[in-house]
Amino acid sequence: MSLKKQSLGTLLVRSNIYDKRGYMAKILVVDDSESQRTQLKADLESGSHSVIEASDGHDGLEKLEKNSDIGLIICDVNMPGMDGLTMCSKIKQSGKHLDIPIFMLTSEATIELKKTAKEYGVRAWITKPYVAAKLLEALSKVIKK
Amino acid sequence: MKATHDSTLQAMTLLVRDSSLSRLKILSGRDNITISEMSVEPLVFGHWMSFILGSGKSLRIIFKAHFMTDAARYFAAKTYKAYKEKISQEQALDFVREFCNLTAGQIKLDLDRNNVVIGASLPGITRGFDEIFYPQRPGSIRKCWSLVASSEKFGAEKINCSTNIEILEPFVFKKTESGDASGEVEYL
Numbered sequence: 001m002s003l004k005k006q007s008l009g010t011l012l013v014r015s016n017i018y019d020k021r022g023y024m025a026k027i028l029v030v031d032d033s034e035s036q037r038t039q040l041k042a043d044l045e046s047g048s049h050s051v052i053e054a055s056d057g058h059d060g061l062e063k064l065e066k067n068s069d070i071g072l073i074i075c076d077v078n079m080p081g082m083d084g085l086t087m088c089s090k091i092k093q094s095g096k097h098l099d100i101p102i103f104m105l106t107s108e109a110t111i112e113l114k115k116t117a118k119e120y121g122v123r124a125w126i127t128k129p130y131v132a133a134k135l136l137e138a139l140s141k142v143i144k145k
Numbered sequence: 146m147k148a149t150h151d152s153t154l155q156a157m158t159l160l161v162r163d164s165s166l167s168r169l170k171i172l173s174g175r176d177n178i179t180i181s182e183m184s185v186e187p188l189v190f191g192h193w194m195s196f197i198l199g200s201g202k203s204l205r206i207i208f209k210a211h212f213m214t215d216a217a218r219y220f221a222a223k224t225y226k227a228y229k230e231k232i233s234q235e236q237a238l239d240f241v242r243e244f245c246n247l248t249a250g251q252i253k254l255d256l257d258r259n260n261v262v263i264g265a266s267l268p269g270i271t272r273g274f275d276e277i278f279y280p281q282r283p284g285s286i287r288k289c290w291s292l293v294a295s296s297e298k299f300g301a302e303k304i305n306c307s308t309n310i311e312i313l314e315p316f317v318f319k320k321t322e323s324g325d326a327s328g329e330v331e332y333l
Contacts, residue, residue, distance in 0.1 A: 107250020
């Protein structure tokens, strides 16, 4: 059966996000595209995660400061205002929140950008458009660690 | 195989067309979308126009999506998990802007696999009528097509696409086997 045809419930069980502890994380989604944020929010909330939205890097840093319980960040690269990699560099410079895993979710896929992201502590790079099942599986791996 | 201006142009036109089709299918969650040729090329294709620019040593590409709000609502409905009628104009415009962004991303990725590097702008959006004030760059060619979705309920909905391509250094382009990297997770 293809991934698309499987129910979300099946996918969540397979990706172990619904584990025995009923674990869920507060996830900061940073993307200038409202359609992407809406789509992500719906998919992540289906997986029992809660979502905080930010429209660019400045907004993302602000929301990060205001919410001490954020468990993971999903961030776009190209955004007006402050871009995603600059936001990651600011997080690294600040020395705070270094334990929060960061996933980049972007249509960019160049090696140079990935190298820079790694230097800033980014854990994973996901090429847009994302596939909900793959994203949830990746989240479960990082959250479990 | 020797690269010529014409062969590069042909390959790039095909790349942009294919990328626009695949990205709209994925983003909208609709498989019923096909490419349709335009018999007449009007000066203004739709009330709104979203665009993105790609530029490098070998080529310059402008990709534009021309549309009416109502058609954008149709394509955006599944993304927002809402009925077409409930999609706001702002959400509809944002959807097409993201479509341009994803199309440029796919073009950039395929070019990168052929060692052709381009930078892409952020996608913009403006009134379609603004097209009148921006003439085609000399030396570039313009191609147009429609992305059409036929639906029983809404009839045919479409987004018109156009691209201006300027080849600066001809190159050989091959669509790689690795194909679509959508949703791939790479741990760094």
